[in-house]
Amino acid sequence: xxxxxxxxxxxxxxxxxxxxxxxxxxxxxxxxxxxxxxxxxxxxxxxxxxxxxxxxxxxxxxxxxxxxxxxxxxxxxxxxxxxxxxxxxxxxxxxxxxxxxxxxxxxxxxxxxxxxxxxxxxxxxxxxxxxxxxxxxxxxxxxxxxxxxxxxxxxxxxxxxxxxxxxxxxxxxxxxxxxxxxxxxxxxxxxxxxxxxxxxxxxxxxxxxxxxxxxxxxxxxxxxxxxxxxxxxxxxxxxxxxxxxxxxxxxxxxxxxxxxxxxxxxxxxxxxxxxxxxxxxxxxxxxxxxxxxxxxxxxxxxxxxxxxxxxxxxxxxxxxxxxxxxxxxxxxxxxxxxxxxxxxxxxxxxxxxxxxxxxxxxxxxxxxxxxxxxxxxxxxxxxxxxxxxxxxx
Amino acid sequence: xxxxxxxxxxxxxxxxxxxxxxxxxxxxxxxxxxxxxxxxxxxxxxxxxxxxxxxxxxxxxxxxxxxxxxxxxxxxxxxxxxxxxxxxxxxxxxxxxxxxxxxxxxxxxxxxxxxxxxxxxxxxxxxxxxxxxxxxxxxxxxxxxxxxxxxxxxxxxxxxxxxxxxxxxxxxxxxxxxxxxxxxxxxxxxxxxxxxxxxxxxxxxxxxxxxxxxxxxxxxxxxxxxxxxxxxxxxxxxxxxxxxxxxxxxxxxxxxxxxxxxxxxxxxxxxxxxxxxxxxxxxxxxxxxxxxxxxxxxxxxxxxxxxxxxxxxxxxxxxxxxxxxxxxxxxxxxxxxxxxxxxxxxxxxxxxxxxxxxxxxxxxxxxxxxxxxxxxxxxxxxxxxxxxxxxxx
Numbered sequence: 089x090x091x092x093x094x095x096x097x098x099x100x101x102x103x104x105x106x107x108x109x110x111x112x113x114x115x116x117x118x119x120x121x122x123x124x125x126x127x128x129x130x131x132x133x134x135x136x137x138x139x140x141x142x143x144x145x146x147x148x149x150x151x152x153x154x155x156x157x158x159x160x161x162x163x164x165x166x167x168x169x170x171x172x173x174x175x176x177x178x179x180x181x182x183x184x185x186x187x188x189x190x191x192x193x194x195x196x197x198x199x200x201x202x203x204x205x206x207x208x209x210x211x212x213x214x215x216x217x218x219x220x221x222x223x224x225x226x227x228x229x230x231x232x233x234x235x236x237x238x239x240x241x242x243x244x245x246x247x248x249x250x251x252x253x254x255x256x257x258x259x260x261x262x263x264x265x266x267x268x269x270x271x272x273x274x275x276x277x278x279x280x281x282x283x284x285x286x287x288x289x290x291x292x293x294x295x296x297x298x299x300x301x302x303x304x305x306x307x308x309x310x311x312x313x314x315x316x317x318x319x320x321x322x323x324x325x326x327x328x329x330x331x332x333x334x335x336x337x338x339x340x341x342x343x344x345x346x347x348x349x350x351x352x353x354x355x356x357x358x359x360x361x362x363x364x365x366x367x368x369x370x371x372x373x374x375x376x377x378x379x380x381x382x383x384x385x386x387x388x389x390x391x392x393x394x395x396x397x398x399x400x401x402x403x404x405x406x407x408x409x410x411x412x413x414x415x416x417x418x419x420x421x422x423x424x425x426x427x428x429x430x431x432x433x434x435x436x437x438x439x440x441x442x443x444x445x446x447x448x449x450x451x452x453x454x455x456x457x458x459x460x461x462x463x464x465x466x467x468x469x470x471x472x473x474x475x476x477x478x479x480x481x
Numbered sequence: 482x483x484x485x486x487x488x489x490x491x492x493x494x495x496x497x498x499x500x501x502x503x504x505x506x507x508x509x510x511x512x513x514x515x516x517x518x519x520x521x522x523x524x525x526x527x528x529x530x531x532x533x534x535x536x537x538x539x540x541x542x543x544x545x546x547x548x549x550x551x552x553x554x555x556x557x558x559x560x561x562x563x564x565x566x567x568x569x570x571x572x573x574x575x576x577x578x579x580x581x582x583x584x585x586x587x588x589x590x591x592x593x594x595x596x597x598x599x600x601x602x603x604x605x606x607x608x609x610x611x612x613x614x615x616x617x618x619x620x621x622x623x624x625x626x627x628x629x630x631x632x633x634x635x636x637x638x639x640x641x642x643x644x645x646x647x648x649x650x651x652x653x654x655x656x657x658x659x660x661x662x663x664x665x666x667x668x669x670x671x672x673x674x675x676x677x678x679x680x681x682x683x684x685x686x687x688x689x690x691x692x693x694x695x696x697x698x699x700x701x702x703x704x705x706x707x708x709x710x711x712x713x714x715x716x717x718x719x720x721x722x723x724x725x726x727x728x729x730x731x732x733x734x735x736x737x738x739x740x741x742x743x744x745x746x747x748x749x750x751x752x753x754x755x756x757x758x759x760x761x762x763x764x765x766x767x768x769x770x771x772x773x774x775x776x777x778x779x780x781x782x783x784x785x786x787x788x789x790x791x792x793x794x795x796x797x798x799x800x801x802x803x804x805x806x807x808x809x810x811x812x813x814x815x816x817x818x819x820x821x822x823x824x825x826x827x828x829x830x831x832x833x834x835x836x837x838x839x840x841x842x843x844x845x846x847x848x849x850x851x852x853x854x855x856x857x858x859x860x861x862x863x864x865x866x867x868x869x870x871x872x873x874x
Contacts, residue, residue, distance in 0.1 A: 117594040117807060119687050124513060133687060135807070137819055153819070154795050158705045159690075173795050175818025196601035198609070201510040208589035208604040209597035213821075216591070294512050294526060297552075312551045402547050402566055414510060414528070425568025426530055426546070428606075 089164060091335065092131040094242055096142060096165045099129055102236045103144040109189035111230055113140040114206060114214055123205025125195055125230075127335070127411050128237060132163060137176045137213075140166070143187055151179050177217045184223050192223065193230035199428035202416025203234040235417035238410055240438035245410065246462065246471075248336035249440060252292070253460055253472050255331055256338040259283045267344060267481045269321050273301040273314035280329060292330030292337035292413040299329035303346075304453050321348040324358060324453030325481075330413055339413040339442055340472055341458035344479040354478050361398070361449040362478045365457050368392040369443045369474065372405060372420065373461050376435060376443075376468040383431035385420045389445045398447040406442040409460055415440075439463045440471065482557060484728065485524040487635055489535060489558045492522055495629045496537040502582035504623055506533040507599060507607055516598025518588055518623075520728070520804050521630060525556060530569045530606075533559070536580055544572050570610045577616050585616065586623035592821035595809025596627040628810035631803055633831035638803065639855065639864075641729035642833060645685070646853055646865050648724055649731040652676045660737060660874045662714050666694040666707035673722060685723030685730035685806040692722035696739075697846050714741040717751060717846030718874075723806055732806040732835055733865055734851035737872040747871050754791070754842040755871045758850050761785040762836045762867065765798060765813065766854050769828060769836075769861035776824035778813045782838045791840040799835040802853060808833075832856045833864065 103111060113125045119133040126133065130140050136153025138160075143149070149168040150160050157171040172179045184192075196211065197203035206214075218224040241249070259280060266279050280299045284291060291298045301314040304323040319325060323346045330339040343362060345354040353359065368389035375388045386405040394400050404427065406420035418433035420441055441463070446456035457475050461468040496504060506518045512526040519526065523533050529546025531553075536542070542561040543553050550564040565572045577585075589604065590596035599607075611617040634642070652673060659672050673692045677684060684691045694707040697716040712718060716739045723732040736755060738747040746752065761782035768781045779798040787793050797820065798813035811826035813834055834856070839849035850868050854861040 120517060120594055120805060120807070121514065121598065132689070173817075177818060196605070198602045198606045200602075201513055204600045204602035205514065206601045207597045208599045208601045209591045209593075211601040211604075212589070213591045296525070412513060414513070424566075425570060 089131055091244060092129060092165050094244060095237060096129050096148060098240065098242065099142050099233065099237050100144065100146050102233050103142065103193075106232055106236070108191045108193045108228065108230075108233060109144045110187060110191070111142045111193045111233055113195055114138075114210055115140070116210065121207060123195055124202045124412065124416070125205050125234065128234075129165070130163075131165065132159060134160065139176065139180050139183070141183065143189070147187070149183055151176055151183060180217065181221065184221070189223070190226060191228050192226050193228050193233050195230050195234070197229055197231040199430045200231050200235060200416045201414070202238055202412065203229065203231040235433075236436070238415050239408060239417050239436055241410065241440055241462070245336060246440075248334040249338065249409065249460070250471060252289075252331050252333040252336055252338035253340065255287060255289065255333065256329060256340050257473060259329070260327070260340070260342050263327065264344065264479050264481065267319060267325065267346065269319050269346060271319050272316050273303055273319075274316055276301045276319075276327070277314035280327070284331060287331075290332040292332050292339055297328075299327050301325070301327050302454060305451050319346055321346055322452065324449055324455060326454060326456050328456075328458065335411055337409055337411065337413040337415075338460065338472075339409050339458065340460065341444060341456050342475055342479060343455050343457055344481055345452075346481045353480065355452075358449050358452050358455075359478065361447055361452075361455040364393055364396045364398065365445055365447060365455045366474075366476060368445050369457060369459055372443050372445075373459075373468045373470065376420075376441065376461060376463060378435055378437040378463060378465060380435045382418050382421050382433050382435065383423050385435070386422045386431070389420075389443070390422065393445060393447055401446045406444055409440050409442055435463055437463055437465055441468075482524055484637060485522060485558050487637060488630060489522050489541060491633065491635065492535050492626065492630050493537065493539050495626050496535065496586075499625055499629070501584045501586045501621065501626060502537045503580060503584070504535045504586045504626055506588055507531075507603055508533070509603065514598075514600060516588055517595045517805065517809070518598050518627060521627075522558070523556075524558065525552060527553065532569065532573050532576070534576065536582070540580070542576055544569055544576060573610065574614065577614070582616075583619060584621050585619050586621050586626050588623050588627070590622055590624040590627075592823045593624050593628060593809045594807070595631055595805065596622065596624040628826075629829070631808055632801060632810050632829055634803065634833055634855070638729060639833075641727040642731065642802065642853070643864060645682075645724050645726040645729055645731035646733065648680060648682065648726065649722060649733050650866060652722070653720070653733070653735050656720065657737065657872050657874065660712060660718065660739065662712050662739060664712050665709050666696055666712075667709055669694045669712075669720070670707035673720070677724060680724075683725040685725050685732055690721075692720050694718070694720050695847060698844055712739055714739055715845065717842055717848060719847060719849050721849075721851065728804055730802055730804070730806045730808075731853065731865075732802050732851065733853065734837060734849050735868055735872060736848050736850055737874055738845075739874045746873065748845075751842055751845050751848075752871065754840055754845075754848040757786055757789045757791065758838055758840060758848045759867075759869060761838045762850060762852055765836050765838075766852075766861045766863065769813075769834065769854060769856060771828055771830040771856060771858060773828045775811050775814050775826050775828065776816050778828070779815045779824070782813075782836070783815065786838060786840055794839045799837055802833050802835055828856055830856055830858055834861075
């Protein structure tokens with residue numbers, strides 16, 4: 089709850105900066121459909137329709153069903169709790185009349201998942217409640233508010249993320265000793281899951297793909313679970329994995345090479361592929377500064393890879409990380425239809441990004457490394473100790 | 482996945498019955514915002530924008546980002562998988578042109594949470610993609626489809642629910658031996674959680690309120706977690722709790738009385754309150770038949786309680802249970818604003834409801850019992866062995 093109060097205080101500052109009078113998170117049965125704003129500035133679920141309100145003047149208000157009220161009164165981040173029994177409309181309108189907000193931000197966004205927690209049915213319900221009042225024309229998207237709030241990490245948030253990153257890299261170190269020809273992707277994943285359980289932490293995302301383990305040429309690619317495919321000599325192997333500590337995520341990839349009998353190091357073409365990935369990450373990190381435009385950072389890494397004769401990676405260079413592994417808002421994004429307007433957004437101080445290019449090495453597998461960097465006034469700092477050379481098995 | 486295939490087959494029948502040509506579940510990062518339709522007819526998450534399509538003619542199609550495709554090709558419920566890289570629009574429109582649906586159901590509903598998985602941002606995205614095509618005017622709500630699909634339980638679903646109900650009642654039996662003055666609500670909750678772990682099953686809802694334990698007069702009421710309040714002699718105590726087995730939930734409440742020294746049974750007023758609750762449940766169950774109108778069933782129990790001089794319960798009489806403890810759709814609902822049009826809906830064969838009235842017994846606590854009933858052609862059948870008398874400690 090301490091983190092929630094800190095982020096609510098930060099939200100109030102952001103509302104002042106963006107000149108938005110009220111931020112309304114409107115939910116019901118939020119355990120079933122968890123608006124991502126809940127984890128940031130609310131910290132609990134409610135069953136009935138609930139209006140969680142943060143005002144530019146610092147007041148925080150929850151309008152909630154009578155059965156949810158006792159739980160909500162314990163929430164130190166919400167000073168005013170207004171109960172209702174039969175319907176929320178009357179009490180919600182009374183709050184709006186009292187505060188008279190000229191701009192009311194609600195959680196919808198075509199581009200950012202993290203700012204799109206309002207369902208379409210709840211949107212229709214809200215607009216029908218406001219129909220005929222002066223507030224009907226005052227709704228705006230909370231995308232800018234949420235993007236700033238999730239992006240600008242507090243010192244406490246960075247500390248939690250560093251813990252998650254450190255543990256992930258420690259586990260990767262142990263993995264190097266575990267890898268051997270004959271073991272399967274599934275074996276490697278189980279080894280990692282065992283270490284996660286030993287440490288009593290959560291995974292950063294769905295266990296189906298966390299960790300993701302890929303060995304050798306022509307494997308299933310990203311967003312796919314570990315299979316019974318066996319590690320063989322001459323494979324390039326990579327893992328994508330993260331943990332969540334104190335509610336904050338890591339998300340890191342590393343690449344290994346499984347030496348064949350008699351090999352001291354990796355073959356030249358494997359080394360070359362890895363170096364191109366490593367250097368593209370460094371170039372992107374060098375370009376990543378407050379004020380830089382999103383798509384240009386992606387372009388730095390993408391161009392470097394294409395210039396060296398490899399196909400471009402079929403995804404974005406990176407995304408923000410925080411409470412969610414994919415924390416939304418501006419990313420390091422190509423100008424593709426699926427990213428909407430986000431690639432034209434600017435990088436802000438305090439944001440934390442992954443940088444995760446990939447390229448195929450014909451006959452061996454995929455080279456892919458994912459680092460985490462923090463944007464400071466002076467430029468990007470690596471929060472993860474970067475992988476500078478292939479890990480050899 | 483077997484259950485998913487069974488429900489997809491049922492969905493196709495329902496589309497035929499409702500004369501809807503296509504049911505489109507449109508999601509992105511569904512691990513973060515899990516459209517409730519996913520658990521029923523999809524069974525996996527995807528990262529990029531994904532269109533999961535079920536057609537009235539039986540074809541099932543997934544239009545998905547290239548990185549998600551490998552995982553989706555393993556899904557036996559979706560026969561056609563169409564990949565895209567930069568944006569979904571073109572491939573999605575190609576599918577629509579090929580199938581030429583006159584009615585496309587999408588997941589939004591002002592009244593039903595379970596049919597409201599489409600976010601407002603994704604709705605805007607979808608309508609912008611369809612703009613200028615003949616499909617723009619063909620979108621309808623999937624509420625009727627989802628309501629029928631979740632409501633009409635298959636034999637396999639009923640079997641799983643019976644398992645969850647049986648285990649819950651077994652644990653309640655053990656609780657009776659554990660209860661004693663001096664123990665706290667928290668102690669009781671921990672005992673139950675220990676038994677749940679022993680059985681290796683999941684809770685039916687959020688651990689914050691599952692189990693919910695309330696002892697004595699003037700406690701915090703429903704939707705509140707167990708506290709350090711101690712059980713005392715002369716308390717009425719109740720618990721609300723459920724487990725999930727094979728993906729299906731139970732949700733049951735029971736009431737105990739903690740005898741004072743020298744008491745053989747509960748005081749007359751406690752017994753009277755319990756009887757009124759018990760009888761109101763039986764009366765509601767007797768009235769619960771296919772074709773009955775939702776609010777009238779609530780009214781049967783509510784009137785019985787009020788007629789006996791108790792205040793009416795500040796919530797609905799019951800809700801559907803299934804994959805979710807609150808499974809959405811028609812419930813046993815009063816005609817209150819917050820329930821929208823649902824109280825005017827009709828009961829269908831195959832639906833499973835809780836019946837859960839409550840009343841306060843001045844100076845002792847709250848009497849509340851929650852049973853689960855299954856609507857068959859011949860009327861409602863109790864899936865839970867009903868609590869016919871107070872449990873005495």
